[in-house]
Structures are given as structure tokens and as C-alpha cells.
Amino acid sequence: MRKLKYLVLHCTATPEGREVTSDEIRAWHTGPVSKGGRGWKQVGYTDMIHLDGTVERLVDNNEDANVDNWEITNGVAGYNSVSRHVVYAGGVAKDGKTPKDTRTSEQLKAMEAYVKDFHKRFPDIRIVGHNQLAAKACPSFDVPKWLKSIGIKQ
Numbered sequence: 063m064r065k066l067k068y069l070v071l072h073c074t075a076t077p078e079g080r081e082v083t084s085d086e087i088r089a090w091h092t093g094p095v096s097k098g099g100r101g102w103k104q105v106g107y108t109d110m111i112h113l114d115g116t117v118e119r120l121v122d123n124n125e126d127a128n129v130d131n132w133e134i135t136n137g138v139a140g141y142n143s144v145s146r147h148v149v150y151a152g153g154v155a156k157d158g159k160t161p162k163d164t165r166t167s168e169q170l171k172a173m174e175a176y177v178k179d180f181h182k183r184f185p186d187i188r189i190v191g192h193n194q195l196a197a198k199a200c201p202s203f204d205v206p207k208w209l210k211s212i213g214i215k216q
């Protein structure tokens with residue numbers, strides 16, 4: 063068990079307007095490599111924010127400031143034992159490849175509520191984008207700038 067250090071924001075890297083189910087995410091991440099999955103033991107994220115703003119819990123979490131082994135998800139290699147990962151459905155344009163902030167107004171509202179609640183409970187834990195920890199486009203928006211715009215200072 064390690065101390066939680068990061069809340070990492072992600073996108074599913076799916077086209078604008080396309081819904082993603084938890085079963086799909088699980089199949090992409092934990093399905094066997096031979097069948098196109100990544101073969102991971104656990105899905106990549108603790109929570110998923112759907113297009114309509116619904117937050118779905120994918121992996122159990124006891125909401126304390128530690129990362130228990132059973133809470134670990136596979137969002138960013140090298141950081142998972144000290145991170146919680148949350149993902150929104152979307153992140154690329156309709157062409158299926160160009161990174162784009164596709165958050166719907168419902169997703170924006172839900173993500174804002176999510177990070178504000180998290181920040182209130184864990185003011186010392188950094189909230190970052192996947193692209194701040196690895197060379198990725200994910201989550202397709204500037205997380206520090208967005209946090210500032212909703213009044214979170216860290």
C-alpha cells in the first residue's frame with residue numbers, strides 16, 4: 063500500500079459523440095493480446111465519465127488517501143501504485159485520430175464536480191493530465207489551465 067500522490071485525468075481516445083461502455087473499456091484493457099486487448103490484470107481507470115455526465119465506478123475504491131493493492135488501476139506505467147485514474151469518454155475528433163477536447167457540457171460539469179470534491183478531500187494530492195506524466199496527447203486538454211479556470215489552485 064502506498065500513499066496517493068496523483069489524480070490523473072484521461073480520455074478514452076474515442077471519437078467525439080461516441081459512447082463507451084464499461085464492458086468495452088474492460089475488454090480493451092484486460093482482454094487477451096491475441097484478441098486485440100492489452101492483457102492487463104486490471105482496467106486502466108477507477109472512474110469513467112460518460113457523455114451524459116454519469117460517473118461510473120469501474121474499480122472499487124475506499125476513498126482514503128492510500129492506494130491499496132486492490133485499488134490499483136493501469137492508467138500510466140510507473141505511476142499506478144500512487145495514482146487514481148479517471149477517464150472521460152471521448153478525446154479525439156470525428157476522424158478518429160486528431161486529439162480534441164470533446165467533453166460535453168454534462169461531462170464538463172461532472173468532471174468539475176469530481177475534481178472539486180477530490181480536491182476538497184485531498185488538497186495536497188496533485189491533479190494532472192496523463193500528458194504531464196508521459197508523452198501522450200491524453201486527455202486532449204490543458205489540465206492546469208482548466209483547473210485554474212474552475213478555481214483550483216495547486
Ligand SMILES: [Zn+2]
Nearest residue numbers: 072073192200
Ligand atoms: Zn490517458
